[in-house]
Structure formats: structure tokens, C-alpha cells
Amino acid sequence: MVKDPVCGMQVNEATAAATAVHKGRTYYFCSPACKATFEKKPEQYASR
Numbered sequence: 001m002v003k004d005p006v007c008g009m010q011v012n013e014a015t016a017a018a019t020a021v022h023k024g025r026t027y028y029f030c031s032p033a034c035k036a037t038f039e040k041k042p043e044q045y046a047s048r
């Protein structure tokens with residue numbers, strides 16, 4: 001399990017609804033909406 005950086009939910013990498021790669025790292029999201037939010041401001045969410 002990994003943490004959705006946008007909403008903080010625990011997400012299973014195998015069943016994540018959406019993923020995004022930022023600076024060589026893969027992020028997992030509970031929904032496409034969280035991915036869209038992340039991609040608007042990746043710097044804000046990529047840094048914990």
C-alpha cells in the first residue's frame with residue numbers, strides 16, 4: 001500500500017485508479033480526480 005499524495009488515502013499499487021510519474025517517481029491515486037489535482041500542482045504534492 002502507498003499513500004495517495006493528494007487526499008492521503010492508502011492506495012494499493014496493483015489496483016490504483018490512476019498513476020502519474022513525476023521526476024522519475026511513480027505516484028498512485030485513489031481516483032482520476034486526485035491524479036488531475038496532482039498534475040495541476042505536482043510540486044506541491046510530491047514534496048510531503
Ligand SMILES: [Zn+2]
Nearest residue numbers: 004007030034
Ligand atoms: Zn485520492
